[in-house]
Amino acid sequence: AQKVTQAQTEISVVEKEDVTLDCVYETRDTTYYLFWYKQPPSGELVFLIRRNSFDEQNEISGRYSWNFQKSTSSFNFTITASQVVDSAVYFCALRLYNTDKLIFGTGTRLQVFP
């Protein structure tokens, strides 16, 4: 069975600190996709990144970076020099190839204080 675990329920940091959100997934399939979404207080989910299982290259987008490691089934998300606007709930998700089902973790609430 597939599963996504976000063990950190809530993280609080002070502005400009770096913070890493953990995501561990479980699947026996060899082809799959991993996602991160941001849910600000407004509620709707905002797509951040998609990674396919064949591409383990780490990705950086501005202050955001993602570390995908198949050996540990992890897809961690780091925010560098956090800002108050980064405060949100962040979801990690998994989808198997050729399916429409996106399996979400329970989310990590990040609070960045000024």
Place this chain on the structure above:
Amino acid sequence: SQTIHQWPATLVQPVGSPLSLECTVEGTSNPNLYWYRQAAGRGLQLLFYSVGIGQISSEVPQNLSASRPQDRQFILSSKKLLLSDSGFYLCAWRVGATNEKLFFGSGTQLSVL
């Protein structure tokens, strides 16, 4: 550009009352449409998805049903709400190959009292 509309934003309903949440997508055709529910501390759970008009797949047996009367319209319904139906409901859409992004609406906060 594509947009997704979901309403109402909040809803308070008594137990046993019916429910109808509507979601429409603009600017695209033949999207895959999804209904998710977010319960407190439980992440997002896929309820239904649809790959075309009249085609509904149910992921979790429950008190809810979904319908897709038009290409870009997706409706979530219940004949009699339960307390456990309370939660945040999100509609989403996707177009293209399986590896495309999923776009979410702004959600409906449903409180069943």
